Amino acid sequence: MPKLLPTVDPTLLAERADAIAGAARELAAFGWTPATSSNFSMRIDEDLAAITISGRDKGRLGRDDIMVVDMEGKAVGSDHRPSAETGLHTQVYRRFPDANVVLHTHSRTQSVASRLFASQGQVHLEGWELQKAISGYTTHESVLDIPVFPNTQHMPELEARVDAWIDAGKPLYAYLIDGHGIYTWGRDMAETRRHLEALEFLLGCELDLRRLSP
Numbered sequence: 001m002p003k004l005l006p007t008v009d010p011t012l013l014a015e016r017a018d019a020i021a022g023a024a025r026e027l028a029a030f031g032w033t034p035a036t037s038s039n040f041s042m043r044i045d046e047d048l049a050a051i052t053i054s055g056r057d058k059g060r061l062g063r064d065d066i067m068v069v070d071m072e073g074k075a076v077g078s079d080h081r082p083s084a085e086t087g088l089h090t091q092v093y094r095r096f097p098d099a100n101v102v103l104h105t106h107s108r109t110q111s112v113a114s115r116l117f118a119s120q121g122q123v124h125l126e127g128w129e130l131q132k133a134i135s136g137y138t139t140h141e142s143v144l145d146i147p148v149f150p151n152t153q154h155m156p157e158l159e160a161r162v163d164a165w166i167d168a169g170k171p172l173y174a175y176l177i178d179g180h181g182i183y184t185w186g187r188d189m190a191e192t193r194r195h196l197e198a199l200e201f202l203l204g205c206e207l208d209l210r211r212l213s214p
């Protein structure tokens, strides 16, 4: 039997595209998506996700800048090229069934922190009230480790590092890529935005501590 092509509900896709474009415009206004960098996606259903087309200016996205991929990262119903980092998005949807949104940005704070903490392999966060902005965290006394993976243009290599972290049983809410930026996710756009904003703030605090400590 020939395999049926997945179909996309146009109303659902338009909804997702508007949500992605709206969030992207706001994050771009913060200066977190310089020079067309960053990428964003939302799950449509079990098999499909809406994601930014590669190379678009993330501060000027509209519905036509969003396309559909399957959970292997293959384009569905479009000749456009999905984000160069699509594999990292679909990996989150495969590994975390509750995740419905993935945001990846390149702020200056994220980029500098990724380089500063790369040799330690992670940013160790402890004692910050804002850790409670990460779902499941109820106290500043908890430990929140954000791994820093080496950068590569070869997505399967990065995916393997993310898989290894998860398979080791370590909690994962976000990760940095060295010299590159951050990935985080959540159940919906509001939760994912909260995670991203909290992590940006916490990384900024860690950088300030190192600047100000004798």
Ligand SMILES: CSC[C@@H](O)[C@@H](O)C(=O)COP(=O)(O)O
Pocket: 035, 036, 037, 038, 039, 052, 053, 054, 055, 056, 082, 083, 084, 085, 104, 106
């Ligand atoms: C413009 S440099 C940044 C890119 O190499 C990449 O890291 C990125 O975030 C955007 O890639 P894209 O293919 O547009 O999704």
Ligand SMILES: [Zn+2]
Pocket: 037, 038, 039, 085, 104, 106, 180, 181
């Ligand atoms: Zn990137």
